[in-house]
Amino acid sequence: xxxxxxxxxxxxxxxxxxxxxxxxxxxxxxxxxxxxxxxxxxxxxxxxxxxxxxxxxxxxxxxxxxxxxxxxxxxxxxxxxxxxxxxxxxxxxxxxxxxxxxxxxxxxxxxxxxxxxxxxxxxxxxxxxxxxxxxxxxxxxxxxxxxxxxxxxxxxxxxxxxxxxxxxxxxxxxxxxxxxxxxxxxxxxxxxxxxxxxxxxxxxxxxxxxxxxxxxxxxxxxxxxxxxxxxxxxxxxxxxxxxxxxxxxxxxxxxxxxxxxxxxxxxxxxxxxxxxxxxxxxxxxxxxxxxxxxxxxxxxxxxxxxxxxxxxxxxxxxxxxxxxxxxxxxxxxxxxxxxxxxxxxxxxxxxxxxxxxx
Numbered sequence: 001x002x003x004x005x006x007x008x009x010x011x012x013x014x015x016x017x018x019x020x021x022x023x024x025x026x027x028x029x030x031x032x033x034x035x036x037x038x039x040x041x042x043x044x045x046x047x048x049x050x051x052x053x054x055x056x057x058x059x060x061x062x063x064x065x066x067x068x069x070x071x072x073x074x075x076x077x078x079x080x081x082x083x084x085x086x087x088x089x090x091x092x093x094x095x096x097x098x099x100x101x102x103x104x105x106x107x108x109x110x111x112x113x114x115x116x117x118x119x120x121x122x123x124x125x126x127x128x129x130x131x132x133x134x135x136x137x138x139x140x141x142x143x144x145x146x147x148x149x150x151x152x153x154x155x156x157x158x159x160x161x162x163x164x165x166x167x168x169x170x171x172x173x174x175x176x177x178x179x180x181x182x183x184x185x186x187x188x189x190x191x192x193x194x195x196x197x198x199x200x201x202x203x204x205x206x207x208x209x210x211x212x213x214x215x216x217x218x219x220x221x222x223x224x225x226x227x228x229x230x231x232x233x234x235x236x237x238x239x240x241x242x243x244x245x246x247x248x249x250x251x252x253x254x255x256x257x258x259x260x261x262x263x264x265x266x267x268x269x270x271x272x273x274x275x276x277x278x279x280x281x282x283x284x285x286x287x288x289x290x291x292x293x294x295x296x297x298x299x300x301x302x303x304x305x306x307x308x309x310x311x312x313x314x315x316x317x318x319x320x321x322x323x324x325x326x327x328x329x330x331x332x333x334x335x336x337x338x339x340x341x342x343x344x345x346x347x348x349x350x351x352x353x354x355x356x357x358x
Contacts, residue, residue, distance in 0.1 A: 017038060019109055020109070023061070023108070023111045024054075024104075026106045026108065027105065028104065029059070029104055036052055036054045037053035038061075039052075039053065041060070047062050047064050047227075048062070049062045049063075060100075063081075063111040081107070081111065082107055083163055083228075083229075084228045084231055086163065086231065087163075087228035087231035088114070090206060091149050091228075094152040094153075097222055097224070098145045100114040100117055117217060117219065117224060122218065122219045122224060125142070125214075125223070126214040129250050129254075129264075130253065132257055134263070136264055136267040137267075139264035140267040141222050142268055143267070143268035143270065143271025143272035144271040146208075146239055147271065147273070147276065149205075150236045150275060150278075151275040153205050153233075154205045160203065163206065163231055163233040165231060165232045168232070169209060169232035173209055173238070174200060177298035177303070178294050178302070179193075179196060180298070180302045181302045184301040184302075192326070198290075199235045200234070200235075202287065204236055204278055205233070205234075205235075207231065207233065207239050208225065209230025209231060209239070210227050210228070210242070211239040212242060214227075215227040235287065236284065237284060238291065241287075241288045244265055244288070247262070247264055247265040248262075248265065248296065248337075249308075249309060252309050252317075258341070269333055286331040288333060292325070293324075294326060296321065297326065299318075300315050
């Protein structure tokens with residue numbers, strides 16, 4: 001719904017309007033007597049986001065939710081909002097063009113305001129990938145941005161102190177993805193528990209935690225990163241595995257473009273790899289390759305399944321691939337890509353307009 005800026009505040013959204021308006025007043029972005037328009041925006045499962053139309057300006061406001069919008073009962077502290085803002089501010093000092101400008105934040109409401117980036121100039125990368133615009137230079141730029149942020153924050157005690165979010169990262173990433181999946185695949189629970197332990201104990205860089213195509217815009221000056229609610233000082237392999245996992249799964253969603261997604265996968269790795277100086281690449285790559293099948297399986301049987309992998313045959317194929325690579329891990333990202341490429345039609349599924357075979 002649209003909460004009209006010209007309407008009476010009590011009638012234009014009730015409690016939500018008053019809460020957001022109050023937060024914006026505390027941020028000194030509007031005055032107490034100014035009416036605003038609130039236009040809900042589509043987004044992820046963990047926050048409400050609005051476009052704000054105020055006199056002479058347009059911007060966005062985001063407010064964290066305590067219960068995420070998924071089928072499972074998934075609850076996380078709204079205090080993560082302050083760390084999201086902190087991630088943006090750190091990243092802005094490293095790659096200024098890669099984050100939206102933060103206009104203000106209000107911890108009392110668990111909300112912050114940021115610049116409005118119009119979708120005609122800043123399309124969502126996930127939408128472009130879905131529609132067949134699979135630009136390898138964009139993928140390489142995404143890897144470059146991620147690598148630059150990781151490299152600039154590597155082994156910095158000040159950054160580690162600013163993000164004491166181990167418990168939050170566990171609650172919003174490790175538990176719903178890997179631990180929840182282990183409860184479904186009991187025979188692999190030891191392997192998944194080892195991934196949790198290794199990831200949780202590796203503390204090297206500032207991690208975004210939700211580095212996926214839905215949270216990346218493709219702007220005129222390169223990628224722009226959104227939604228840093230899972231910010232954590234930890235294992236860089238998580239971010240890299242997380243985004244590569246999405247590029248694998250896009251090949252299930254759009255099987256005709258599977259090879260091109262794998263080309264983007266390789267381009268992203270090559271954009272990222274030159275920045276890895278805090279540890280040997282083989283160590284970083286090995287942890288990433290170990291995590292990837294766990295995250296693949298999590299997007300089928302964890303608390304946040306991929307919404308576009310719905311065909312039972314596709315789900316079974318991804319599940320089989322992930323289980324095999326958890327049982328017999330590989331250490332090279334190129335090997336995972338090769339195995340995925342050659343897995344054949346059992347992973348591809350039918351063409352988009354062809355019904356599944358009975």
